[in-house]
Amino acid sequence: MIKFFRKIRQNLLTEGKTTKYFKYAIGEIILVVIGILIALQINNWNENRNAKNKEKLLLKELNTEFKLNKIQFDSAQYYHNRAVKSAEYIISKFPIDIKTIDFDSLGLHSHYMRWYYTFNPSEGITNALSSSSSYDLISNNDLRKTLISWSDVLKDYQEEEILAVSNYKNHLKPYEKKHMAFGWNNYKNSFNDPRIDLSFLETLEFENYVRDRHFDLKEILGSETGELDLVLETINQIIELTETEIDD
Numbered sequence: 001m002i003k004f005f006r007k008i009r010q011n012l013l014t015e016g017k018t019t020k021y022f023k024y025a026i027g028e029i030i031l032v033v034i035g036i037l038i039a040l041q042i043n044n045w046n047e048n049r050n051a052k053n054k055e056k057l058l059l060k061e062l063n064t065e066f067k068l069n070k071i072q073f074d075s076a077q078y079y080h081n082r083a084v085k086s087a088e089y090i091i092s093k094f095p096i097d098i099k100t101i102d103f104d105s106l107g108l109h110s111h112y113m114r115w116y117y118t119f120n121p122s123e124g125i126t127n128a129l130s131s132s133s134s135y136d137l138i139s140n141n142d143l144r145k146t147l148i149s150w151s152d153v154l155k156d157y158q159e160e161e162i163l164a165v166s167n168y169k170n171h172l173k174p175y176e177k178k179h180m181a182f183g184w185n186n187y188k189n190s191f192n193d194p195r196i197d198l199s200f201l202e203t204l205e206f207e208n209y210v211r212d213r214h215f216d217l218k219e220i221l222g223s224e225t226g227e228l229d230l231v232l233e234t235i236n237q238i239i240e241l242t243e244t245e246i247d248d
Helices: 002-014 018-092 103-113 124-132 141-179 184-189 198-202 204-221 227-247
Strands: none
Touching: 018 103, 018 124, 018 204, 018 227, 103 204, 124 141, 141 204, 141 227, 198 204
């Protein structure tokens, strides 16, 4: 094809048709430019299609990850709420009279109050996005901003859980080991061991122990900071936005 066009140009020069030669040359240049533009357009189309396919795959993985995270978050809130209710049950019995207290119920609620749980969501996809600066693959601005803010939202919420676990392990649990019997199968009998001096249940120290645990749990679930609600809102938003983009 190139030889064909070259031959035409040579014939025009040989015949002295300079004006026609220049017109033809300009036309040939235009055709070449158009061909280049078409090739670039096709290449851009292919790149956009590949990028869209990568985005779809990424969104599916994010959607799956955050659905699982929501299940874990709901479990964490169940355990926290169960522990709070048991702490409140015990507080409602203050001051405790060991001659009249129902030790089966007290042992059961003491067991539930000791439950602690931390929300440790999977962050494989979000960490990969952050470390590789791949957020640009996500075309939805709202979704991209929400994903970028996720680590800070999670960190703010986890601070209360970490403090509660630390206080429990370092201060409250040693107190429990000193005064109560442990065991999954005999939690109703936490106070039935004859070696336990049950008078500790009537002390201010025991009341402070229960109130301390209750305070930590309420800090996790408390609505004053709004951190728990923000975590749930962010998870739901990511799930919703990824589903919307996948379905488009």
